[in-house]
Amino acid sequence: MLLQQQRKRSRIVKMADSGVTDGNEKKGDIERAKNEGKELTKEEKQRLRKEKKQQKKSKEKKDDKAIQESGKETKGDSSAVSAPQPSTQSTAQKVPAPVSVPAPEAPTPAEKPPKSKAELKAERRARQEAERASKQSKKGDPGPQGAVSKSKAATNELQPVKRLPEHIQVDNPDVLKKLAKKLERQQIPLRLDYGYKVSLFSHLHQYSRKAPLTQQLSIPSTVIHPAIVRLGLQYSQGIVAGSNARSIALLHAFKQVIRDYTTPPNEELSRDLVNRLKPYISFLNQCRPLSASMGNAIKYVKKEISNIPSQCKEEEAKRKLLFCIEWYIKEKIILAAKAIAESSIEKISDGDVILIYGCSSLVNHILCEALEKNRKFRVIVVDSRPRLEGREALRRLVQRGISCTYVLISAVSYILPEVSKVFLGAHALLANGYVMSRVGTSQIALVAKAFNVPVLVCCETYKFCERVQTDSFVSNELDDPDDLIVTRNGQTHLEHWQQEPPLGLLNLVYDVTPPDFVDLVITELGMIPCTSVPVVLRVKNVDQ
Amino acid sequence: MPGPDKETDLTERVEAFLSDLKRGGSGAGPLRGSAETARETTALLRKITAQARWSSAGDLMEIIRKEGRRMTAAQPSETTVGNMIRRVLKIIREEYARSRGSSEEADQQESLHKLLTSGGLSEENFRQHFAPLKANVIEAINELLTELEGTTDNISMQALEHIHSNEVIMTIGRSRTVEAFLRDAARKRKFHVIVAECAPFCQGHEMATNLSKAGIETTVIADAAIFAVMSRVNKVIIGTQTVLANGGLRAVNGTHTLALAAKHHSTPLIVCAPMFKLSPQFPNEEDTFHKFVSPHEVLPFTEGEILSKVNVHCPVFDYVPPELITLFISNIGGHAPSYIYRLMSELYHPEDHEL
Numbered sequence: 001m002l003l004q005q006q007r008k009r010s011r012i013v014k015m016a017d018s019g020v021t022d023g024n025e026k027k028g029d030i031e032r033a034k035n036e037g038k039e040l041t042k043e044e045k046q047r048l049r050k051e052k053k054q055q056k057k058s059k060e061k062k063d064d065k066a067i068q069e070s071g072k073e074t075k076g077d078s079s080a081v082s083a084p085q086p087s088t089q090s091t092a093q094k095v096p097a098p099v100s101v102p103a104p105e106a107p108t109p110a111e112k113p114p115k116s117k118a119e120l121k122a123e124r125r126a127r128q129e130a131e132r133a134s135k136q137s138k139k140g141d142p143g144p145q146g147a148v149s150k151s152k153a154a155t156n157e158l159q160p161v162k163r164l165p166e167h168i169q170v171d172n173p174d175v176l177k178k179l180a181k182k183l184e185r186q187q188i189p190l191r192l193d194y195g196y197k198v199s200l201f202s203h204l205h206q207y208s209r210k211a212p213l214t215q216q217l218s219i220p221s222t223v224i225h226p227a228i229v230r231l232g233l234q235y236s237q238g239i240v241a242g243s244n245a246r247s248i249a250l251l252h253a254f255k256q257v258i259r260d261y262t263t264p265p266n267e268e269l270s271r272d273l274v275n276r277l278k279p280y281i282s283f284l285n286q287c288r289p290l291s292a293s294m295g296n297a298i299k300y301v302k303k304e305i306s307n308i309p310s311q312c313k314e315e316e317a318k319r320k321l322l323f324c325i326e327w328y329i330k331e332k333i334i335l336a337a338k339a340i341a342e343s344s345i346e347k348i349s350d351g352d353v354i355l356i357y358g359c360s361s362l363v364n365h366i367l368c369e370a371l372e373k374n375r376k377f378r379v380i381v382v383d384s385r386p387r388l389e390g391r392e393a394l395r396r397l398v399q400r401g402i403s404c405t406y407v408l409i410s411a412v413s414y415i416l417p418e419v420s421k422v423f424l425g426a427h428a429l430l431a432n433g434y435v436m437s438r439v440g441t442s443q444i445a446l447v448a449k450a451f452n453v454p455v456l457v458c459c460e461t462y463k464f465c466e467r468v469q470t471d472s473f474v475s476n477e478l479d480d481p482d483d484l485i486v487t488r489n490g491q492t493h494l495e496h497w498q499q500e501p502p503l504g505l506l507n508l509v510y511d512v513t514p515p516d517f518v519d520l521v522i523t524e525l526g527m528i529p530c531t532s533v534p535v536v537l538r539v540k541n542v543d544q
Numbered sequence: 545m546p547g548p549d550k551e552t553d554l555t556e557r558v559e560a561f562l563s564d565l566k567r568g569g570s571g572a573g574p575l576r577g578s579a580e581t582a583r584e585t586t587a588l589l590r591k592i593t594a595q596a597r598w599s600s601a602g603d604l605m606e607i608i609r610k611e612g613r614r615m616t617a618a619q620p621s622e623t624t625v626g627n628m629i630r631r632v633l634k635i636i637r638e639e640y641a642r643s644r645g646s647s648e649e650a651d652q653q654e655s656l657h658k659l660l661t662s663g664g665l666s667e668e669n670f671r672q673h674f675a676p677l678k679a680n681v682i683e684a685i686n687e688l689l690t691e692l693e694g695t696t697d698n699i700s701m702q703a704l705e706h707i708h709s710n711e712v713i714m715t716i717g718r719s720r721t722v723e724a725f726l727r728d729a730a731r732k733r734k735f736h737v738i739v740a741e742c743a744p745f746c747q748g749h750e751m752a753t754n755l756s757k758a759g760i761e762t763t764v765i766a767d768a769a770i771f772a773v774m775s776r777v778n779k780v781i782i783g784t785q786t787v788l789a790n791g792g793l794r795a796v797n798g799t800h801t802l803a804l805a806a807k808h809h810s811t812p813l814i815v816c817a818p819m820f821k822l823s824p825q826f827p828n829e830e831d832t833f834h835k836f837v838s839p840h841e842v843l844p845f846t847e848g849e850i851l852s853k854v855n856v857h858c859p860v861f862d863y864v865p866p867e868l869i870t871l872f873i874s875n876i877g878g879h880a881p882s883y884i885y886r887l888m889s890e891l892y893h894p895e896d897h898e899l
Contacts, residue, residue, distance in 0.1 A: 384768035385743045398850045405855040410798030414859045440768025472772040493749035503756035504763045511772035
């Protein structure tokens with residue numbers, strides 16, 4: 001009995017991974033199809049799916065605990081993939097398409113909050129019935145798009161509570177176990193936490209930069225594309241940093257993956273490629289938690305892939321995807337930066353003293369454009385330990401010939417009386433109007449408010465995020481704590497901090513700025529107040 | 545008595561002290577705490593009183609004022625020197641008045657009535673000679689020295705009144721007073737301390753290691769994270785370099801940001817400052833308020849290519865206005881910032897505010 005269950009589990013897992021059943025009954029059909037033509041016809045596929053569903057229904061009735069667990073895992077997997085995916089595929093996998101299209105950005109496979117098995121089964125059954133009914137009524141339509149739009153329309157009104165991403169549940173051992181199992185299945189090594197974590201942040205990961213994930217990989221890695229391995233290493237060592245840079249690097253790596261991809265026989269490009277990308281994304285997530293912009297980019301890529309019509313030839317499909325990715329980069333990042341620069345330059349007048357913090361590619365671009373339009377201004381660059389990113393911004397601005405002043409963040413209340421405007425970059429804009437950005441941004445906004453200096457945040461719309469957050473604790477990133485150690489006058493006080501049990505070092509990466517500190521947000525859609533972010537998100541979703 | 549020898553010995557001591565002050569302030573010499581400076585100043589003033597040649601209180605005051613001006617000019621940011629000089633001048637006035645037999649109160653209060661009728665204190669010129677004046681003054685200075693030695697203990701004794709268990713306390717940089725305060729409380733209560741490291745000097749690191757050695761759970765954060773963690777902090781306890789006459793502070797840079805963040809979250813800000821840090825200066829003097837050190841701490845010489853084209857500032861102090869402060873804890877108890885002006889009038893004579 002146990003062996004049978006295990007076999008069934010492995011079969012379901014395989015089905016979940018490959019998206020195509022390997023059941024013995026189907027093999028005959030597939031052989032026939034292969035002999036007849038390159039790809040299965042539509043009717044064949046629908047029949048296959050129906051038969052699979054019948055199979056699974058009978059298995060479900062056995063109410064096996066193991067199946068439930070693996071079912072939960074596959075659900076977790078497919079939910080990450082699924083938001084724009086055709087509901088047909090997900091029902092074929094026995095898991096319902098997670099309903100909301102603007103699903104949680106964290107593309108990290110989400111884990112369902114613990115519910116009773118009976119509830120889960122009932123929910124799934126109900127959703128399957130609904131989708132089957134809708135599908136049958138739409139048999140004539142160009143399948144995937146219709147179903148997707150219907151489910152989208154149905155679910156836009158009521159969005160269920162989002163599942164919690166894994167990376168903020170480190171203190172929950174069940175979640176960790178599931179993550180370990182999933183990574184094992186995808187053959188990606190698990191990265192271990194490092195050092196003593198401050199108790200307030202025990203729910204977050206804390207990694208050491210000296211132990212990158214790639215050390216645990218075999219070379220050459222057969223599971224992960226080398227471009228992705230290189231990218232992961234660049235992320236974890238901080239070589240590629242900044243949300244725009246990370247997104248662009250990610251998209252370029254995906255382009256490389258698509259170029260090198262060949263559809264295996266009996267597979268459909270739209271499904272298989274998405275499944276190929278899943279372990280890559282887990283790997284990148286282990287190297288460094290994904291940013292909101294990266295999450296949105298990944299969602300877009302997956303949607304484009306799954307929208308490839310099945311009769312498309314492989315070469316044409318790949319060309320199309322490459323074109324889509326290039327369009328995304330051009331439109332959402334490069335042209336958006338141009339539009340934002342044009343609007344911002346109206347806000348810069350001659351004689352201004354502008355304060356910037358850290359190194360934001362967008363803000364640097366704006367200042368360089370303003371210089372070219374012959375505005376006279378000078379810049380004060382504020383920097384903070386331990387990242388000292390402001391030095392990079394300083395170099396870029398000085399090379400262009402902008403006159404700059406440089407201070408550390410503790411001197412900001414000394415220098416603020418001279419300042420006329422503050423320009424800040426953002427990592428993400430949350431749905432409740434809070435600005436998530438590099439740690440220290442909220443402090444600058446606070447002091448600027450106390451001195452009555454206007455604060456302008458520049459952010460492209462692809463960084464808008466559906467999450468809400470009110471403080472910097474619940475969701476954040478902990479960087480390597482050893483970065484805080486410094487040697488001064490020949491003394492390194494914190495060198496042996498690990499040996500002093502009550503001593504902890506905290507190296508936060510992000511913080512959230514409340515909307516009352518921010519006067520204006522400049523996006524490519526115009527200049528909006530902080531509180532209009534959910535409006536923009538809604539408009540974007542309707543467009544898509 | 546070998547007069548000339550004593551005199552040269554005295555001038556040598558004074559010169560040595562002055563050069564120490566000059567070196568200590570630039571950050572290159574050994575960093576000494578304000579308490580040490582205060583004690584050394586007072587000891588030096590006692591020596592001057594004992595060994596210099598003077599016949600009346602006025603002469604002594606002149607000598608002390610002259611030396612005092614030289615000392616404050618050596619290191620203007622070290623205000624404890626000036627404070628001690630003013631304390632000693634007040635002591636001399638008191639002793640003189642006592643010797644004369646008149647009550648102190650009437651002499652020193654500038655009431656409107658006195659201003660109109662008698663033309664003020666300018667009549668008093670301290671020319672009378674009193675034999676026991678020298679001994680009295682030296683005795684009073686000794687009392688002052690004892691008071692100075694006990695300040696840190698007096699402040700730490702009040703720790704348990706202000707810290708309860710399971711609190712999260714935030715502090716910035718390194719203050720010996722606050723360290724003693726927290727260690728005293730840690731003997732009986734368990735709490736958590738977050739130390740902001742205060743770049744570029746990073747004195748917070750030393751503070752954190754000292755506190756963790758005393759068994760207190762400590763966390764070191766970067767300056768940039770002060771606002772981010774402030775929502776979980778129950779109290780902010782800081783030290784300061786000087787307490788100004790209006791109740792404001794001249795504290796290490798980054799303190800103003802800390803105070804603003806505490807005000808935003810309605811967290812009480814407690815300043816542990818002994819009385820010798822109270823100075824009759826106001827924060828209006830723009831050019832003397834700030835002190836700057838070498839900017840290579842901020843932008844090192846390794847960034848040579850851009851160094852010449854960039855202005856780099858490295859201020860040492862920050863002004864914190866009195867509205868952001870909740871409580872002062874000093875060796876004579878706790879006070880609100882609005883009470884500071886009254887304490888000042890007890891410590892210093894108004895005519896000594898300008899040395």
